[in-house]
Amino acid sequence: MKNTPVLTIRDLHQYFEQGTINETHALQGINLTITEGEFVTIIGGNGAGKSTLLNSIAGTLPIDTGQIVLDGKDITYDSVTKRARWIARVFQDPKMGTAQRLSVAENMALAAKRGEHHSLFRFGTPRSARPRFQVALKRLNLGLEDRLDTEIGLLSGGQRQAITLLMATLQKPEMLLLDEHTAALDPKTSATVLHLTEQLVNEEDLTALMITHNMQDAIKYGNRLLMLDHGKIVVDIAGEEKKHLTVPQLLDLFNKASQEELTDDELLLSADK
Numbered sequence: 074m075k076n077t078p079v080l081t082i083r084d085l086h087q088y089f090e091q092g093t094i095n096e097t098h099a100l101q102g103i104n105l106t107i108t109e110g111e112f113v114t115i116i117g118g119n120g121a122g123k124s125t126l127l128n129s130i131a132g133t134l135p136i137d138t139g140q141i142v143l144d145g146k147d148i149t150y151d152s153v154t155k156r157a158r159w160i161a162r163v164f165q166d167p168k169m170g171t172a173q174r175l176s177v178a179e180n181m182a183l184a185a186k187r188g189e190h191h192s193l194f195r196f197g198t199p200r201s202a203r204p205r206f207q208v209a210l211k212r213l214n215l216g217l218e219d220r221l222d223t224e225i226g227l228l229s230g231g232q233r234q235a236i237t238l239l240m241a242t243l244q245k246p247e248m249l250l251l252d253e254h255t256a257a258l259d260p261k262t263s264a265t266v267l268h269l270t271e272q273l274v275n276e277e278d279l280t281a282l283m284i285t286h287n288m289q290d291a292i293k294y295g296n297r298l299l300m301l302d303h304g305k306i307v308v309d310i311a312g313e314e315k316k317h318l319t320v321p322q323l324l325d326l327f328n329k330a331s332q333e334e335l336t337d338d339e340l341l342l343s344a345d346k
């Protein structure tokens with residue numbers, strides 16, 4: 074049902090090296106509710122807290138203060154492994170998220186069992202699952218349905234990210250976290266994988282959170298946009314307002330909301346793409 078909260082974050086604070094001269098207050102009281110079917114893009118300068126936010130949700134960082142509720146369950150103190158039953162994540166590095174020496178089919182078989190205890194893994198590929206994997210791969214339109222027995226490590230970065238994405242959604246996650254998952258790809262491949270991301274999110278009715286450094290992508294994809302600055306959400310735009318947003322308007326919003334003028338070269342370059 075739409076408008077049902079999937080993820081609720083209450084007053085989340087994250088510190089690094091607390092109490093030392095190097096203390097960083099990386100997340101400064103984040104309050105956020107993401108509802109079913111929302112595809113949220115997150116943008117912000119270097120060090121704004123984007124990865125820290127995703128790490129806090131995924132559980133790779135213990136939370137200093139605050140609460141995280143996923144689909145009604147308080148997961149604030151749950152382990153990464155436990156959260157993996159409900160949260161899928163795709164990283165920037167195409168080598169992460171797949172076992173390089175295993176075949177496409179073997180990787181997909183493991184993904185289909187995401188979140189289950191490792192001792193339950195039956196290594197190898199149940200033959201009965203192969204047609205299902207082929208159908209899923211065909212949707213990528215990259216000819217990968219004929220490469221079920223190819224070692225994943227032999228595929229290109231773009232092909233691997235496409236498969237990782239597919240694997241993340243084989244068992245519908247309650248939340249899909251995309252951590253700059255196209256940043257290591259060339260612009261054309263990045264566009265293909267982003268298009269595929271949108272297609273999967275829409276077709277599977279997923280709830281997703283995607284970090285990007287590219288302002289145009291942040292505007293083009295998804296139905297809600299958050300901008301982070303110094304550990305705070307400074308822009309939160311959704312629906313029609315987001316659809317009609319332009320890069321200069323977004324830069325303007327950022328400069329109005331931010332503690333400092335946007336000087337981040339990477340972000341500016343991305344904006345020009």
Ligand SMILES: Nc1ncnc2c1ncn2[C@@H]1O[C@H](COP(=O)(O)OP(=O)(O)OP(=O)(O)O)[C@@H](O)[C@H]1O
Binds near residue numbers: 097125
């Ligand atoms: N493990 C860590 N130890 C110490 N400080 C950290 C650690 N991880 C992040 N930080 C600091 O926390 C702040 C937020 O970092 P984070 O990586 O979340 O930013 P980001 O928005 O993802 O940046 P980028 O776009 O550069 O990846 C930064 O000041 C960073 O230096």
